[in-house]
Amino acid sequence: MRIFISCDMEGVTGVAIGKHCNPSESDYQRFRRLMTRDVNAAIEGAASAGATEFLVVDSHGPMTNIVIEDLDPRAELISGSNRHFCQMEGIDTGFDGAFFIGYHAREGGEDGVINHTVMGVAVTELRCNGKVVGETGLNAGLAGAFGVPVALVAGDNVVAAEAREILGNVQTAVVKQAINRHAARLLSVRNAQDTIREQAAEAVYRLKEGAFKAYSVPGPVTFEVVFKTTDAAHMAELFPCNKRIGSKTISITADDYATAFKQLWGTLILGAKTMGGVF
Numbered sequence: 001m002r003i004f005i006s007c008d009m010e011g012v013t014g015v016a017i018g019k020h021c022n023p024s025e026s027d028y029q030r031f032r033r034l035m036t037r038d039v040n041a042a043i044e045g046a047a048s049a050g051a052t053e054f055l056v057v058d059s060h061g062p063m064t065n066i067v068i069e070d071l072d073p074r075a076e077l078i079s080g081s082n083r084h085f086c087q088m089e090g091i092d093t094g095f096d097g098a099f100f101i102g103y104h105a106r107e108g109g110e111d112g113v114i115n116h117t118v119m120g121v122a123v124t125e126l127r128c129n130g131k132v133v134g135e136t137g138l139n140a141g142l143a144g145a146f147g148v149p150v151a152l153v154a155g156d157n158v159v160a161a162e163a164r165e166i167l168g169n170v171q172t173a174v175v176k177q178a179i180n181r182h183a184a185r186l187l188s189v190r191n192a193q194d195t196i197r198e199q200a201a202e203a204v205y206r207l208k209e210g211a212f213k214a215y216s217v218p219g220p221v222t223f224e225v226v227f228k229t230t231d232a233a234h235m236a237e238l239f240p241c242n243k244r245i246g247s248k249t250i251s252i253t254a255d256d257y258a259t260a261f262k263q264l265w266g267t268l269i270l271g272a273k274t275m276g277g278v279f
């Protein structure tokens with residue numbers, strides 16, 4: 001059994017503020033190790049239930065956070081940037097299930113810890129076929145396009161609720177309770193990682209029973225992105241396939257999810273990079 005593991009950082013055990021996830025801050029070195037240990041806990045739990053192969057995809061900021069010398073040797077790691085599938089690079093039809101570890105809530109929902117959607121500086125809201133989604137929904141849709149169900153989401157209580165709302169009966173590992181965007185009530189490292197281990201094992205047992213359905217979004221797929229500023233939306237019009245439907249809103253439509261996802265990702269990169277002015 002092959003498990004795809006996308007790991008972000010804001011929802012990692014112990015993380016409460018943005019500085020914990022910022023490579024230019026000294027505390028970051030502690031939290032990248034905790035991120036690696038959260039992933040290891042998921043692998044240990046899944047392996048105890050019979051999973052045998054693991055692809056770990058480093059999916060935060062510079063995408064080089066995981067400490068490979070500390071990573072469970074059963075896993076392979078995708079590290080580094082400029083990926084067409086962003087936090088889901090490497091997904092294919094050969095995986096039996098996907099885990100999202102260290103995930104965070106979307107912007108505009110409840111008071112999740114460091115809540116944002118893909119690019120916090122640039123994006124106010126993201127909609128997929130009219131439904132507001134965060135990274136959990138966005139990436140679950142891409143897994144679903146390859147027939148892969150999301151079996152486990154780990155992070156704070158707010159992202160866990162968001163995951164259940166979108167995916168239904170997904171397993172969740174809640175490692176902290178959000179107080180607000182910059183504060184959390186944290187489980188101890190041991191208890192948090194025990195929770196991840198237990199939920200990962202349960203996720204694999206349930207995968208074997210066929211308990212999870214892939215989250216597939218029927219085509220044509222339309223993403224609408226509301227940027228924080230008009231200049232980003234203005235420059236996103238450079239792609240003729242993008243339609244500007246509001247002063248800050250771009251609409252993107254493609255026949256299938258993977259194509260729409262790539263078009264969205266390119267649009268977000270362009271929009272974010274042009275805020276404040278280029279050329």
Ligand SMILES: [Zn+2]
Nearest residue numbers: 008009010060
């Ligand atoms: Zn992140």
